Amino acid sequence: MxxxxxxxxxxxxxxxxxxxxxxxxxxxxxxxxxxxxxxxxxxxxxxxxxxxxxxxxxxxxxxxxxxxxxxxxxxxxxxxxxxxxxxxxxxxxxxxxxxxxxxxxxxxxxxxxxPLGATLAAFAALDLTSIGLVSPYIDSVSGPMRQTFETAGLQVPSLLSFGEEVEANVARIDPASIHAAALQVGADPLVQAVFLSCTNLRTLDVIDDLEQRIGKPVISSNQxxxxxxxxxxxxxxxxxxxxxxxxxxxxxxxxxxxxxx
Missing domain, CATH: 3.40.50.12500 (Rossmann fold)
Structure with missing residues (x-):
């Protein structure tokens, strides 16, 4: 050959x-x-x-x-x-x-x-000191995330969770539900921005509309x-x-x- x-x-x-x-x-x-x-x-x-x-x-x-x-x-x-x-x-x-x-x-x-380090870098780039958190997970997973942000010097006055444990369901959470949860969190006057946590959440298509509606930055894990x-x-x-x-x-x-x- x-x-x-x-x-x-x-x-x-x-x-x-x-x-x-x-x-x-x-x-x-x-x-x-x-x-x-x-x-x-x-x-x-x-x-x-x-x-x-x-x-x-x-x-x-x-x-x-x-x-x-x-x-x-x-x-x-x-x-x-x-x-x-x-x-x-x-x-x-x-x-x-x-x-x-x-x-x-x-x-x-x-x-x-x-995503955690990226998110903290994003908060720094946007000069944020207070964020609202939307998480899909159960308290034993969502709670430590809130504590981590607070330990890093951020205030987290508002947290909403979907309380989900099954990962296969997280990818199926309707973006409309994510949008509604973010609107509620973002309405808190103490919140400077909203963080949508989890790489499995479908967030990209709701970020721009949310920012227009609440007048605040919206950050997601994948973004x-x-x-x-x-x-x-x-x-x-x-x-x-x-x-x-x-x-x-x-x-x-x-x-x-x-x-x-």
Whole structure:
């Protein structure tokens, strides 16, 4: 058999190369990232992590143990600009510094991102000190998130939860229900902005309308994570990326202290 000569070329991601570790049950974040990063010059490599049918402190703890193996299954010879762990509640309970250590121990990347750190960076970029929170989850998952924001120096005067434990249902929560919950939270005069927590919630199509109705910024997990990855790498977001956040540069990191891991 004749071996035909060939040449090697550069990476697919000439603008940026991203890795994304997605929960096994998450149906939303990949679809959102395709919308938020439409450029053909951005390479996006995705792997799944076992996450359980229900999101609880116990299943999140197991994700922490599984995270290095999931990261290691991303292409090892790729020079990643950013690798992200796509779980807001998971990062809250595992801890952002621990997530970084686990990912960087499994592959080489310039940056590690996750929705919690991205959201805190978004709050800093928008000069926010008080936020309202909409969460899909049970109290044992939503409560620690509120405590984390408060420990970081933010006030959370209003919190609404759908009280859902089954992840398959979270992806099916109607955007109209998310919209209605955000309107109620955003009506609180003590709230400067609304945060829609969870990478599995379908939020992109309601952000712009909510901002017009309540006159305040609306930030979601996937929007904040994509914005943060774009700013860390220099990659372009879609021209129609929703929300006032997407036009903001990265600000100095929030000076609040996160809880110890």
């Amino acid at each position: 004749q071996h035909f000569p060939y040449q090697l070329t550069g990476p697919i991601g000439s603008a940026a190369t991203f890795g994304l570790i997605v929960l096994q049950v998450d149906e939303t974040i990949e679809q959102d990232f395709r919308r938020l990063f439409p450029s053909r010059d951005i390479a996006l490599y995705v792997n799944r992590i076992p996450s359980g049918a229900a999101l609880t402190p116990e299943t999140i703890a197991q994700m922490g143990r599984d995270l290095p193996a999931a990261a290691a299954l991303l292409p090892q010879r790729v020079a990643f600009d950013v690798v992200a762990y796509g779980c807001t509640s998971g990062t809250t309970l595992i801890g952002p510094d621990r997530v970084t250590d686990l990912v960087q121990g499994a592959l080489t990347t310039r940056h590690v991102a996750q 904040a994570l994509a914005w943060h990855m774009a700013r860390l790498s220099g990659a372009p977001l879609a021209a129609d990326a929703p929300g006032v956040l997407t036009s903001k540069p990265l600000a100095r990191p929030h000076q609040g202290v996160l809880p110890p891991i």
